[in-house]
Amino acid sequence: MEFYKYQGTGNDFVMVDNRDLQFPKDKTIIEKLCDRRFGIGADGLILLENDPDYDFKMVYYNSDGGESTMCGNGGRCLVAFAFFLDIFEDKCKFMAIDGEHEAEVHNGIIKLKMINVDTISHDGNDFVLNTGSPHYVKYVENLSDYNVYTEGNGIRNSENYREKGINVNFVEKISDQEIFVRTYERGVEDETYSCGTGVTASALTFLQKHHLTSVKVKTLGGNLKVYAEKNGDSFQNIWLEGPAKQVFRGKTDIL
Numbered sequence: 001m002e003f004y005k006y007q008g009t010g011n012d013f014v015m016v017d018n019r020d021l022q023f024p025k026d027k028t029i030i031e032k033l034c035d036r037r038f039g040i041g042a043d044g045l046i047l048l049e050n051d052p053d054y055d056f057k058m059v060y061y062n063s064d065g066g067e068s069t070m071c072g073n074g075g076r077c078l079v080a081f082a083f084f085l086d087i088f089e090d091k092c093k094f095m096a097i098d099g100e101h102e103a104e105v106h107n108g109i110i111k112l113k114m115i116n117v118d119t120i121s122h123d124g125n126d127f128v129l130n131t132g133s134p135h136y137v138k139y140v141e142n143l144s145d146y147n148v149y150t151e152g153n154g155i156r157n158s159e160n161y162r163e164k165g166i167n168v169n170f171v172e173k174i175s176d177q178e179i180f181v182r183t184y185e186r187g188v189e190d191e192t193y194s195c196g197t198g199v200t201a202s203a204l205t206f207l208q209k210h211h212l213t214s215v216k217v218k219t220l221g222g223n224l225k226v227y228a229e230k231n232g233d234s235f236q237n238i239w240l241e242g243p244a245k246q247v248f249r250g251k252t253d254i255l
Ligand SMILES: N[C@@H](CCC[C@H](N)C(=O)O)C(=O)O
Pocket: 011, 062, 068, 069, 070, 071, 072, 073, 074, 133, 134, 167, 185, 186, 187, 188, 192, 194, 195, 196, 197, 198
């Protein structure tokens, strides 16, 4: 099987052109392909498929092999992959598990429109919201030295969230225009270098508090930017922007 490897701010994905629907959607196989010792190695695997009403369709799996909810960086990488395959010119629309997404490509920078967010709930002093995937957002100090694995794993496996799982983001304010975000991801069950839906969730809590329409976001794997408009309680016109790159392509016998 031919595959491609992409990364978006260090969130990395095995990418397969499955327009012929030949890929076996088997949990054990996907887990093996994503394994960093015995496989290709990635935070997730994404299938590019045809959709009769859109330029293409996104099917996303976490590295544990389970199909999951929306992946923002994965979506940006898939747009870069579709652009590489000449599926569209500079703007596209695709279908994902959380609905329709628009995207634009300019000089390797991919701008992805995220779903509207109607509710930001509180859990104590922290925030819970869904940006296509469920996210917990906690503001901390000294984020560089923070134990993201232990604290994130604890919240993800706490009584309220254990069953469905949740992604856990730790946020530190850098300035009025910039935040630093580190994320423990459900389904990877570890910290990743960046999480697009998590960066979006974290950014929205910051935009709400400071009445802003955009914020720069630093992650371990690079920099992103989030734009959004607030209409009543709801955030609309939410865009996640940043680089996404093809790293290599190859053939695997794992299947
Ligand atoms: N890396 C992602 C989020 C992927 C989904 C997540 N692991 C989940 O199961 O909710 C992103 O960039 O958004």
